[in-house]
Amino acid sequence: DGGITQSPKYLFRKEGQNVTLSCEQNLNHDAMYWYRQDPGQGLRLIYYSQIVNDFQKGDIAEGYSVSREKKESFPLTVTSAQKNPTAFYLCASSTGGSNEKLFFGSGTQLSVL
Amino acid sequence: AQSVTQLDSQVPVFEEAPVELRCNYSSSVSVYLFWYVQYPNQGLQLLLKYLSGSTLVKGINGFEAEFNKSQTSFHLRKPSVHISDTAEYFCAVSEYAGGTSYGKLTFGQGTILTVHP
Numbered sequence: 001d002g003g004i005t006q007s008p009k010y011l012f013r014k015e016g017q018n019v020t021l022s023c024e025q026n027l028n029h030d031a032m033y034w035y036r037q038d039p040g041q042g043l044r045l046i047y048y049s050q051i052v053n054d055f056q057k058g059d060i061a062e063g064y065s066v067s068r069e070k071k072e073s074f075p076l077t078v079t080s081a082q083k084n085p086t087a088f089y090l091c092a093s094s095t096g097g098s099n100e101k102l103f104f105g106s107g108t109q110l111s112v113l
Numbered sequence: 114a115q116s117v118t119q120l121d122s123q124v125p126v127f128e129e130a131p132v133e134l135r136c137n138y139s140s141s142v143s144v145y146l147f148w149y150v151q152y153p154n155q156g157l158q159l160l161l162k163y164l165s166g167s168t169l170v171k172g173i174n175g176f177e178a179e180f181n182k183s184q185t186s187f188h189l190r191k192p193s194v195h196i197s198d199t200a201e202y203f204c205a206v207s208e209y210a211g212g213t214s215y216g217k218l219t220f221g222q223g224t225i226l227t228v229h230p
Contacts, residue, residue, distance in 0.1 A: 099207070101162060
């Protein structure tokens with residue numbers, strides 16, 4: 001089946017620790033995105049990538065980093081600089097056009113110990 | 114910059130009743146409009162989208178939405194809801210100005226629809 005796979009489903013971070021969230025897609029999509037979801041705030045864009053080896057900051061990039069070394073993969077690292085990392089993180093992909101729908105993964109819930 | 118406001122954070126309704134979830138947007142250029150649905154602990158899936166043409170757009174699961182440019186609104190409606198429609202609904206907008214914006218969506222805050230038996 002084609003789709004987006006996020007792992008792990010649940011992740012716990014200790015103080016001062018960096019953690020990496022995985023996102024893989026087999027839809028052959030050029031564009032990939034990371035959103036953060038907090039209750040009552042909707043989804044906010046962290047980073048997006050339109051093509052391999054290129055990515056741009058979204059609205060709340062501070063404390064996060066990404067890489068796009070392969071078309072299928074867009075991992076997100078939550079660094080120790082992100083002081084409030086507890087949230088639900090959603091990865092998405094699309095063909096890249098502004099009129100195209102996003103395909104979403106099932107999300108990763110990150111909590112701080 | 115674009116922005117999206119969903120006017121109701123929660124909407125309770127009884128089964129088989131009609132429902133309207135309200136969405137207003139702000140943008141200085143033309144936009145594409147979307148409604149997504151999220152079931153508990155899952156990702157989002159597209160309900161419908163407005164790109165151009167007829168202002169009344171029909172989507173999956175019996176939902177429809179009407180684009181009103183003068184009021185900058187894109188309200189979602191269903192004439193008769195089911196228990197299974199209980200979920201969170203997000204309105205989203207993507208700007209374009211002759212080129213592409215690479216699908217960079219701005220989402221509203223979400224509306225939790227709860228359908229009671």
